[in-house]
Amino acid sequence: MTLDMNNHYREIILGVGENPEREGLLDTPKRAAKAMQYLCNGYHKSLEEVVNGALFESDNDEMVIVRDIELYSLCEHHMLPFIGKAHVAYIPTGKVLGLSKVARIVDMFARRLQIQENLTKQIADAIQQVTNAAGVAVVIEAKHMCMMMRGVEKQNSVMTSSVMLGAFRESCNTRHEFLQLIGRGK
Ligand SMILES: Nc1nc2c(ncn2[C@@H]2O[C@H](COP(=O)(O)OP(=O)(O)OP(=O)(O)O)[C@@H](O)[C@H]2O)c(=O)[nH]1
Numbered sequence: 001m002t003l004d005m006n007n008h009y010r011e012i013i014l015g016v017g018e019n020p021e022r023e024g025l026l027d028t029p030k031r032a033a034k035a036m037q038y039l040c041n042g043y044h045k046s047l048e049e050v051v052n053g054a055l056f057e058s059d060n061d062e063m064v065i066v067r068d069i070e071l072y073s074l075c076e077h078h079m080l081p082f083i084g085k086a087h088v089a090y091i092p093t094g095k096v097l098g099l100s101k102v103a104r105i106v107d108m109f110a111r112r113l114q115i116q117e118n119l120t121k122q123i124a125d126a127i128q129q130v131t132n133a134a135g136v137a138v139v140i141e142a143k144h145m146c147m148m149m150r151g152v153e154k155q156n157s158v159m160t161s162s163v164m165l166g167a168f169r170e171s172c173n174t175r176h177e178f179l180q181l182i183g184r185g186k
Pocket residue numbers: 075076077114115116117144146147150151152
């Protein structure tokens with residue numbers, strides 16, 4: 001599989017008009033394949049493995065927010081990066097999730113070929129599934145290289161996507177509190 005990918009990258013180098021035998025490019029197909037495998041390693045992870053049992057009993061039923069989680073993903077249309085931040089919140093119902101696991105869940109879905117809207121939904125659904133929370137909210141703000149480096153070449157546009165489940169969808173107050181706490185409220 002990796003050997004195959006190496007050959008494909010060699011073809012890409014030829015395709016852009018370069019010489020894959022040039023000294024600086026000799027190991028590039030191998031490196032590029034390895035990098036791409038890393039950037040897409042989310043396909044080989046399961047939610048169970050990522051959470052690793054780190055769910056702790058708690059009678060705290062107030063909103064938990066993890067904000068400004070850095071996010072690197074690849075857009076599925078151009079396979080170019082989109083880069084930004086995820087803000088994740090949930091309202092526990094007896095169990096809280098290990099803090100780092102929230103970020104690991106973000107990574108598990110970000111390290112795939114994605115569109116931002118689906119990524120946002122997959123993270124929200126996974127947090128809901130793992131915690132059985134009374135509500136989950138995910139907001140992602142990201143810049144898409146496919147819009148910056150090529151195409152319309154807009155350098156300053158940021159895409160914001162959100163998914164609200166349970167209490168965040170039903171209650172304006174809960175939603176406002178969340179948006180305020182991530183610095184996006186009025
Ligand atoms: N909604 C959404 N669109 C995305 C995302 N990533 C890339 N796109 C868009 O996907 C669309 C693909 O449009 P096409 O017209 O098929 O492709 P294209 O000719 O490369 O489009 P341009 O980028 O406009 O040059 C573009 O409008 C991209 O901006 C994303 O995460 N969410």
